[in-house]
Amino acid sequence: MEEIIEIEKTVTSEKHRAEQPADAKHTENPVRPKLETRGVNVFYGDNQVITDVSITMKEKSVTALIGPSGCGKSTFLRLFNRMNDYIKVFRKEGDICIDGKDIYSPSVHVEDLRKMVGMVFQKPNPFPKTIYENVAYGLRIQGVNDKNILDEAVEQSLKSAALWNEVRSNLKKSALALSGGQQQRLCIARALAVNPSILLMDEPASALDPIATAKIEELIHRLKEDYTIVIVTHNMQQAGRVSDMTAFFYLGKLIEYTETKKLFTSPENEMTENYITGRFG
Amino acid sequence: MKTKERIIEAGLKFSSLITVLTTLGILWVLLSQSLVFFGEVSIIEFLTSREWTPLFENKHYGILPLLAGTALTTFVAIAVALPLGITIAIYLSEYASAPIRNTFKPLLEILAAVPTVVYGFFALTVVTPFLKGILPELATFNALSAGLVMGVMIIPMVSSLSEDALRAVPNSLREAAYGMGSTRLQTAFRVLVPAASSGIVVSVLLAISRAIGETMIVTIAAGQQPNLTFNPMETVETITAYIVQVSLGDVPHGSIEYRTIFAAGLMLFVLTFILNNISYFVKKRYQQQYE
Numbered sequence: 140m141e142e143i144i145e146i147e148k149t150v151t152s153e154k155h156r157a158e159q160p161a162d163a164k165h166t167e168n169p170v171r172p173k174l175e176t177r178g179v180n181v182f183y184g185d186n187q188v189i190t191d192v193s194i195t196m197k198e199k200s201v202t203a204l205i206g207p208s209g210c211g212k213s214t215f216l217r218l219f220n221r222m223n224d225y226i227k228v229f230r231k232e233g234d235i236c237i238d239g240k241d242i243y244s245p246s247v248h249v250e251d252l253r254k255m256v257g258m259v260f261q262k263p264n265p266f267p268k269t270i271y272e273n274v275a276y277g278l279r280i281q282g283v284n285d286k287n288i289l290d291e292a293v294e295q296s297l298k299s300a301a302l303w304n305e306v307r308s309n310l311k312k313s314a315l316a317l318s319g320g321q322q323q324r325l326c327i328a329r330a331l332a333v334n335p336s337i338l339l340m341d342e343p344a345s346a347l348d349p350i351a352t353a354k355i356e357e358l359i360h361r362l363k364e365d366y367t368i369v370i371v372t373h374n375m376q377q378a379g380r381v382s383d384m385t386a387f388f389y390l391g392k393l394i395e396y397t398e399t400k401k402l403f404t405s406p407e408n409e410m411t412e413n414y415i416t417g418r419f420g
Numbered sequence: 421m422k423t424k425e426r427i428i429e430a431g432l433k434f435s436s437l438i439t440v441l442t443t444l445g446i447l448w449v450l451l452s453q454s455l456v457f458f459g460e461v462s463i464i465e466f467l468t469s470r471e472w473t474p475l476f477e478n479k480h481y482g483i484l485p486l487l488a489g490t491a492l493t494t495f496v497a498i499a500v501a502l503p504l505g506i507t508i509a510i511y512l513s514e515y516a517s518a519p520i521r522n523t524f525k526p527l528l529e530i531l532a533a534v535p536t537v538v539y540g541f542f543a544l545t546v547v548t549p550f551l552k553g554i555l556p557e558l559a560t561f562n563a564l565s566a567g568l569v570m571g572v573m574i575i576p577m578v579s580s581l582s583e584d585a586l587r588a589v590p591n592s593l594r595e596a597a598y599g600m601g602s603t604r605l606q607t608a609f610r611v612l613v614p615a616a617s618s619g620i621v622v623s624v625l626l627a628i629s630r631a632i633g634e635t636m637i638v639t640i641a642a643g644q645q646p647n648l649t650f651n652p653m654e655t656v657e658t659i660t661a662y663i664v665q666v667s668l669g670d671v672p673h674g675s676i677e678y679r680t681i682f683a684a685g686l687m688l689f690v691l692t693f694i695l696n697n698i699s700y701f702v703k704k705r706y707q708q709q710y711e
């Protein structure tokens with residue numbers, strides 16, 4: 140099954156390159172997957188939570204990770220920006236590559252990696268600062284203090300996150316005064332401001348009401364043009380709406396990984412079918 | 421059973437009543453004695469005169485020199501305790517492993533447990549002679565040594581309250597900061613310290629309040645010479661040191677000289693009362709912030 144995906148991916152990437160020969164922003168080798176894991180195992184102490192997962196994700200696609208609670212979706216997602224590194228008992232085996240480069244190799248600075256791989260969390264977590272300073276944060280920690288550059292980046296990022304029109308007149312207001320949905324889009328803007336190429340989203344809409352959720356989903360659709368997105372969701376309708384590919388995890392194993400449409404209409408694996416029809420989870 | 425509970429309840433009420441009554445009693449003595457004092461000395465003179473010489477022939481009752489002495493020693497103390505206390509707080513909450521934290525914290529608390537008289541003669545007999553080697557014009561009794569040593573004493577106050585404030589910052593903010601590619605230092609100084617700022621402010625306000633009220637160290641090491649100066653190398657007298665001086669001296673009870681200590685005490689009370697109230701309100705606001 141995985142081989143088929145590989146071939147498929149290669150073909151579409153070639154097509155992609157033919158359509159957009161001069162992509163100025165991210166000039167990666169189109170044959171190479173954007174994200175790739177090979178035989179990854181993850182342990183928390185003696186507890187194995189990811190078992191032998193190999194997966195490839197192509198550039199500027201949306202991949203949804205679904206599966207019952209506790210099956211390792213978040214853990215797997217956080218491998219790509221090494222957020223698990225802070226957990227003392229965390230240990231991993233296998234390779235995790237971005238643009239073909241092992242991101243766990245000693246030569247990789249985790250701070251640099253995270254500038255390339257933005258993350259949006261389950262609960263909106265803006266800093267208790269102004270809206271402006273939230274978005275400017277990533278550039279400021281890189282030493283950018285030029286007001287013009289910051290102004291421009293803040294405006295662009297807020298526009299990309301579809302928040303600009305709502306906040307343009309009160310950028311100096313505390314981010315905590317925003318609604319939950321606005322806060323989450325602010326967090327997306329904050330992540331976009333440092334110009335990453337990958338966005339990781341861990342149930343970004345699970346704490347939001349349906350209208351705010353719809354806005355986030357719409358946003359994901361548009362962001363896909365420029366970013367490679369991996370999104371964890373427990374909401375299968377959401378996975379169906381926003382993603383190109385869907386990976387179904389169960390007990391730390393990758394059970395099925397294919398095009399979203401195919402996975403939801405004609406899953407190959409019985410467990411996948413049981414899960415998407417709501418028979419467990 | 422019922423009677424037993426009633427007795428316990430009455431006992432509890434009685435204990436809290438004693439506390440309240442004691443406070444009221446102190447306040448009553450301060451106010452009534454001060455009132456007599458301000459019958460003889462105008463409050464304008466008290467607050468604006470630049471000399472404090474109630475024990476001399478030519479009497480002046482300006483509290484400013486004593487306030488300056490208190491401000492000076494307190495300032496030096498905070499200049500020591502604030503940076504060190506916050507650095508230690510950040511280290512303990514963001515860097516130290518649990519075993520290190522668990523050994524370091526009790527050791528740190530010892531600083532606050534050393535009797536202040538020990539700090540006082542340490543300042544006078546060790547710190548001052550040492551500093552004189554570097555600063556030859558340093559007076560034998562001076563605000564600098566007293567302030568430095570007092571600063572060390574209040575480090576645990578600043579560090580433990582600040583550490584609590586830092587630890588109360590939700591983990592989601594740490595994740596946000598690290599997720600943006602912040603280093604540990606950037607996370608600590610750009611996200612956590614601002615997020616914990618109200619708690620840190622409270623810790624500093626309480627430390628200031630403690631420094632203002634500190635008596636033994638300044639009496640021993642800063643001197644007993646009212647001095648309207650902002651030079652920490654000079655001999656000064658703090659409000660507290662003055663109260664000690666008069667209490668232990670042979671000033672006749674009931675005289676105007678004797679009553680000066682109540683006016684000075686009232687001043688001290690007002691200062692710390694204001695500081696404690698500000699910190700109470702800041703604290704309340706910051707407790708709401710993360711609820």
Ligand SMILES: Nc1ncnc2c1ncn2[C@@H]1O[C@H](COP(=O)(O)OP(=O)(O)O)[C@@H](O)[C@H]1O
Pocket residue numbers: 183188206207208209210211212213214215226228
């Ligand atoms: N910090 C941690 N330490 C130990 N075990 C953890 C930790 N985080 C998650 N786990 C365990 O790893 C498994 C997968 O968790 P997670 O990746 O959060 O799953 P999901 O996001 O799919 O709900 C769960 O069994 C969970 O209990």
Ligand SMILES: [Mg+2]
Pocket residue numbers: 212213214341371
């Ligand atoms: Mg999860």
